Amino acid sequence: MSTAETVQGLVSIMIPTYERPKLFEKTLRSALAQTYPKVEIIVCDNSRDEATAQLMQGYAGDSRVRYVRNRRAMTKEENFMPFEDLAHGEYLQWLMDDDVLEPEKLRLMVECFERDPGITLVTSQRGVMDGEGSKVGKLSFLGLENGETCQVFDGAELGRRMLRDMRNYIGEPSAVLFRRRDLQHHYWRAEAKGYRTISDVAMWLELLEKGKCAVFRDSLSYYRRHGEQEGQQKDVILQSRMEWFRLGTEYYRRRVFLETREDYAHLLALLRDEYDRVKPYRMPEFLECGAWDAYAQCMDGIRAILDGREAVCLQEREKNGRKIVVVSMVKNEADIIESFVRHSLAFADEIIIANHSSADKTGEILENLQAEGLPVFVRMLRPVELAHAEVMNELLREAVREHHADLVLPLDADEFLVNTDSEKSCREVLEGLSPEELHKLEWRLYEPLRQHEEEGRFLLSRPCRRSRDFAPGQKLAVGGEIALRPGFRLMQGCHYACWEATGEKVPWTVVPDLHLAHYHWRSDEQYAAKVATSWINNVAKYSVYTPTASYLKTCYEKLGKGETVSPGSAIEEPMDFDLKPYCEEIPLRYSGDVRPDVLRNLMGASVLIAEAYLEEKVLRQGKRVTVAIPYLGDDEELCRNLGLAMTQTYPFKEIFVCGIGASTEQAQLPEGLREGIRFLDDMSGEDVFRQLSREATGEYVQWLLPGYSMQEDKLMKMVACTESQDFSFGILFADGRREFAPTDPYTDVRVDPVFGMVSPESLWQELLCRGKYPSGSMNGALVCRSLMEECRWLRPCFLDGKPLPYVMWAHLLQQLARAGDGAVGIIGEPLCERTGAPLAANDLLWHQMEWFALLN
DSSP, X not given: OOSSOOEEEEEEEEEEEOSOHHHHHHHHHHHHTOSOSOEEEEEEEOOSSSHHHXXXXXXXXXXXXXXXXXXXXXXXXXXXXXXHHHOXXXXXXXXXXXXXXXXXXXXXXXXXXXHOTTEEEEEEOEEEEOTTSOEEEEEOOSOOTTSOSEEEEOHHHHHXXXXXXXXXXXXXXXGOEEEGGGOSSOHHHHHHTTOSSSHHHHHHHHHHTTSEEEEESSOOEEEEOOTTOGGGSXXXXXXXXXXXXXXXXXXXXXXXXXXXHHHHHHXXXXXXXXXXXXXXXXXXXXXXXXXXXXXXXXXXXXXXHHHTTTHHHHHHHHHSSOOEEEEEEESSOTTTHHHHHHXXXXXXXXXXXXXXXXXXXXXXXXXXXXXXXXXXXXXXXXXOSOOHHHHHHHHHHHHHHTSOOSEEEEOOTTXXXXXXXXXXXXXXXXXXXXXXXXXXXXXXXXXXSSTTTTTTSOGGGSOEEEOSSOOSSOEEEEEHHHHTSTTEEEOGGGSOEEETTXXXXXOEEEEEEEEEEEOOOSOHHHHHHHHHHHHHHHHHHOSTTGGGOHHHHHHHHHHHTTOOXXXXXXXXXXXXXXXXXXXXXXXXXXXXXXXXXXXXXXXXXXXXXXXXXXHHHHHTTOOOEEEEEEEOSOHHHHHXXXXXXXXXXXXXXXXXXXXXXXXXXXXXXXXXXXXXXXXXXXXXXXXXXXXXHHHOOOSEEEEOOTTEEEOTTHHHHHHHHHHTOSSOEEEXXXXXXXXXXXXXXXXXXXXXXXXXXXXXXXXXXXXXXXXOEETTGGGGEEEEHHHHHHTGGGGGGEETTEEXXXXXXXXXXXXXXXXXXXXXXXXXXXXXXXXXXXXXXXXXXXXXXXXXXXXX
8 A cells, every 4th residue: 555645644545335325324433533643544335225314414524534435346355455555644543333432542552653663453341242233242262351451562573473373363353553654455455465354464464573462451443244245154164264374384485484394284274173173063054165175175284294205395385485386287197197196296386186086097096196196186187177267267266366376387287397498496496486476488399209108107308309499388387476466367378378368368477497398199099088088178178279270170080080190190290308417217107008998988977978868857847855954962063964965966856854862952053054944843733754754845855874875966867867857766776886894784785787677576575685774875876756755764663763764664665666667776876875984893783683574
């Protein structure tokens, strides 16, 4: 905030507001009530309606107030930015539009600054008021209850405490007064660095680097707790944890505040322990927000650091000034993926890979590399369409915001960064690139000299040829800071970037020495497989980008005519070249027997497209599934099953928790977990099963008994299967083809493998003779609502609150057989599996008693 002329002694009160006219007016009045005489009040309003604008007409005659109708601002950040030019005060006071200031706040705080020039920020213990504006107390974090009226803290020690404890001891923006000259990264600039949920903490720490903090014992401002607050949203909570990790890591790398490894580890342990408490429950309000996967991956990375599996990487990161991350989207790259990952990690700290439903060994190789402890983060992409630009932009943002990259290289798996022009390593050159700029990487075509020669060897060590000149076009290296600027976007292929608002290309600087060795042809089979699957995935997207992949379409049409894509078409006038002097030989461990198979890859892609088409048809029908979860007194198991239900990708579901043997009112659930869930308990004259029958609206029923896991797409696959048949399935269940111990009471059912269906009589005879039930128990089955009604919602299958899974199968199959209305369908995938330890002896005894009773 340096563009406006500063007026000494003036306090600028900055109020951004958005569609809260009633709360905002109370906020504004508290600013006008300040006893400190030298103030200006600036209001920036980006509301979509005119209510606040009309309210402000009543204050038009007050010379202290300036009102800006910021219609163009679409985000919070954009509504904050005008203050840079509007505020003229020596001191700055943020005031959120739902907070209020005490009348003496500014006078007391300015006096603090005047008494001690070494102070860089002044705050007070935070007062709290409810949604109605009633003062309900204060938050005391610094132990000032019986201390002095105002206490001064050393900036370095307070910053250390904040980071170690992951606590904002200073307060919300409205609590703090600071000098304009002491802060560089104001609110919107902190957000541009990626701190969107703890941007206030980032500001306070920057101020603490420069001086001391004064804290008043009495609350001089009050922040309001209400449901509209961003900080109470679950996705914001997850994002804040990732940002605390990034902020602590940045300060530890600089050895500011967190000067020792012990201090840094203390913060990481807090984050890990919190995750360990949340993870078993997989609370639905967190899962639905979309940030869970990134949060879980970030927390797994923290565990790796604490366990020492990232020790070498961490030492390199601490030694080097930049963190470099490679991001890539891959599909069927088994012949090259290990070479790509190991070579990239020679110059990058981490690599994030989106695996686009590969049909070959790509996924298996990536799992093996992760098992070695390499910093490889894999995202699975289920959609069939080739949404390359969208995915790469998501990976770019993840690399910068969650992985804290200073430099990101968006590469394909057939692109290898090399330096054949100087003695500098790739890492040395990349270290010199600015994180505030976009950088151009030249491109050159390379090919193995002979296809299939030394296939299991590191690709760059194999004899090769290359084009004499750089190829047209380029790829990019993206500075972390420019990537976070609003509107920055990589375009299809990551050949250039543009600003979304204008479509204008982002200018770049050329990276010296380095270029990308682009091995887009390695063999005839590989190229044909790439063309076949890439074009069909591209067509599945059918967007504005589809026509740009014309070379894929041309080659695909050649393959359709029985023509081959010859290696001679890849490079015109190739020259033999030896890359071995420019890169170290890297031994490969997982790249044997990975020759591409055109038909296998094409068939795999076709199956995924067919499944996606069928699922879309079924989703349009909107058939509802009732998920019934018995509560047997185990809170942890209930939370886990609620998480399994909420993570299902099938959207049309309702969830009931049924108190069977225990009251759901006694269940100790995390805050917010009861929202959207129906809880049923026995009432006078009506048990939970009758209530379930009366209130459930689903056409299918899914029971979730304790002790089982379930794939996210289980309901989607099962509903799609049964709804697409021209006959009725009374029961559909998953059969995984696994082996179990002879003593286990469950098994995978191997009947009629050709048609995937069986009569209920035949299945029951099979189960009764074996003395076993399907391995997924009731969790592996989806049951028609009518059959569940006829079986009284399995009411007779619970004994003193204990579920009897074998008896459940007996009731369902026998009733289905009596009705003569439907078969039993079998999906040959392990969509549901038993978890945890083997059954205890008493459970096995219960099963034997069930079997004996049914035999009789």
